Amino acid sequence: MNELFKPGPSGTNQALDAYWMPFTANRQFKANPRMLVGARGMHYTSDDGRTILDGTAGLWCCNAGHGHAEIRDAVARQLEEMDYAPSFNMGHPIAFEFAERLREIAPDGFNHVFYTGSGSESVDTALKMALAYHRAKGDASRTRLIGRERGYHGVGFGGISVGGIVNNRRHFGTMLGGVDHISHTHNLAANAFSKGQPETGAELADDLERVVALHGAETIAAVIVEPVAGSTGVLLPPKGYLERLRAICDKHGILLIFDEVITGFGRLGTPFASNYFGVKPDIFTTAKGLTNGVIPMGAVFVQDHVHDAFMNAPENTIELFHGYTYSGHPVACAAGIATLDIYARHGLLTRGAELAPTWEDKVHSLRDAPYVKDIRNIGIIAGIELDSRDGAIGARAYEVFVKCFEAGLLIRVTGDIIALSPPLILEPSHIEEMVETLRTVLKSVD
Numbered sequence: 536m537n538e539l540f541k542p543g544p545s546g547t548n549q550a551l552d553a554y555w556m557p558f559t560a561n562r563q564f565k566a567n568p569r570m571l572v573g574a575r576g577m578h579y580t581s582d583d584g585r586t587i588l589d590g591t592a593g594l595w596c597c598n599a600g601h602g603h604a605e606i607r608d609a610v611a612r613q614l615e616e617m618d619y620a621p622s623f624n625m626g627h628p629i630a631f632e633f634a635e636r637l638r639e640i641a642p643d644g645f646n647h648v649f650y651t652g653s654g655s656e657s658v659d660t661a662l663k664m665a666l667a668y669h670r671a672k673g674d675a676s677r678t679r680l681i682g683r684e685r686g687y688h689g690v691g692f693g694g695i696s697v698g699g700i701v702n703n704r705r706h707f708g709t710m711l712g713g714v715d716h717i718s719h720t721h722n723l724a725a726n727a728f729s730k731g732q733p734e735t736g737a738e739l740a741d742d743l744e745r746v747v748a749l750h751g752a753e754t755i756a757a758v759i760v761e762p763v764a765g766s767t768g769v770l771l772p773p774k775g776y777l778e779r780l781r782a783i784c785d786k787h788g789i790l791l792i793f794d795e796v797i798t799g800f801g802r803l804g805t806p807f808a809s810n811y812f813g814v815k816p817d818i819f820t821t822a823k824g825l826t827n828g829v830i831p832m833g834a835v836f837v838q839d840h841v842h843d844a845f846m847n848a849p850e851n852t853i854e855l856f857h858g859y860t861y862s863g864h865p866v867a868c869a870a871g872i873a874t875l876d877i878y879a880r881h882g883l884l885t886r887g888a889e890l891a892p893t894w895e896d897k898v899h900s901l902r903d904a905p906y907v908k909d910i911r912n913i914g915i916i917a918g919i920e921l922d923s924r925d926g927a928i929g930a931r932a933y934e935v936f937v938k939c940f941e942a943g944l945l946i947r948v949t950g951d952i953i954a955l956s957p958p959l960i961l962e963p964s965h966i967e968e969m970v971e972t973l974r975t976v977l978k979s980v981d
């Protein structure tokens with residue numbers, strides 16, 4: 536039994552009581568905890584000494600794998616030199632250095648970076664920027680924000696308002712006003728077992744025209760989408776979809792925001808999803824891979840034309856009344872710079888492109904495994920959708936998750952969809968191991 540287990544009344548585990556865990560069935564977990572205590576390279580170690588292959592890069596964030604001494608040393612050096620410094624009307628060199636480094640790898644035109652502490656903060660920052668941008672241009676009627684069904688944009692009130700996952704919304708009142716949603720792009724009937732971007736569905740972008748016709752373009756500030764939706768179960772943009780969305784935004788003067796919190800930093804085999812798809816948003820959000828998940832941090836990348844619209848007021852004006860105590864945290868910047876060095880040295884921002892064909896072949900070899908009703912992939916991401924048990928959505932995938940963990944593989948599940956997004960340092964042998972573990976486990980569940 537886990538050494539942290541201290542039985543309390545009615546079998547609860549008192550030693551685990553104090554920590555209210557996020558996005559977790561706390562009582563279920565605490566009755567049978569799964570604890571990770573170490574991490575190196577592609578693997579975690581569990582508290583009972585087992586090696587667990589990381590099929591999810593933590594939570595889509597440890598793109599360079601685990602335990603890099605270089606990041607540890609950079610963090611330690613920064614802690615020694617200066618642990619914290621404020622960023623409001625004060626600066627510290629490492630925050631400027633990191634922004635410069637980020638600008639170098641960003642798509643052309645994204646010359647400005649605003650720091651946050653997480654993906655959720657990046658999303659709220661981007662939404663606020665979009666609203667303030669139109670106001671700065673004298674277009675204060677553009678107050679509406681448009682998201683997409685099945686979108687995930689973190690858990691701030693902005694993010695859940697534009698997000699489209701019912702359980703993240705239904706418990707939290709009315710959220711932001713003035714928000715609408717376009718339709719999601721998932722179409723199993725037409726696109727099941729697509730390899731890469733599905734052929735069918737570019738026209739779903741036209742749903743934005745419906746929203747424009749309903750509200751009037753002059754009331755809409757921005758549309759936010761994940762270029763590839765991750766948390767809702769790996770939904771890919773159909774061919775031509777993002778291009779069409781961009782064109783409709785341009786036609787109506789609406790800003791396009793890409794939420795690249797999971798697609799940023801090499802996940803698709805390109806530095807960012809906008810490189811992969813050849814479609815540029817006006818603003819894009821990042822977090823996670825920004826520091827390899829080591830220190831919490833996010834960053835919002837902004838095109839010149841958006842940034843510059845704020846720079847017309849008198850010089851002593853604060854251009855954006857927004858920011859966080861931890862914006863540009865020096866220790867996070869140190870982790871981020873060391874992370875970019877590792878990405879560059881090992882070519883990790885593009886390595887996914889080399890591995891993607893093997894990844895695709897192997898993952899699609901699960902097509903005949905029990906309960907599999909769809910497999911989709913792009914870059915080093917895969918979604919495997921299972922048939923649900925009658926009246927128990929998510930139960931089968933949860934069992935697969937638990938059994939995979941017991942068999943030495945960490946996967947993520949959402950509903951009955953398995954999502955895989957391993958560190959980008961993976962080798963073909965790891966792909967083989969993931970797929971074969973999943974195959975065995977799928978045969979063992981009912």
Ligand SMILES: Cc1ncc(COP(=O)(O)O)c(C=O)c1O
Pocket residue numbers: 653654655656658687688689690761765766794795796797822823
């Ligand atoms: C697309 C997207 N946006 C935002 C977030 C929220 O990031 P965080 O959990 O760091 O707040 C996530 C997290 O998974 C995400 O996938």
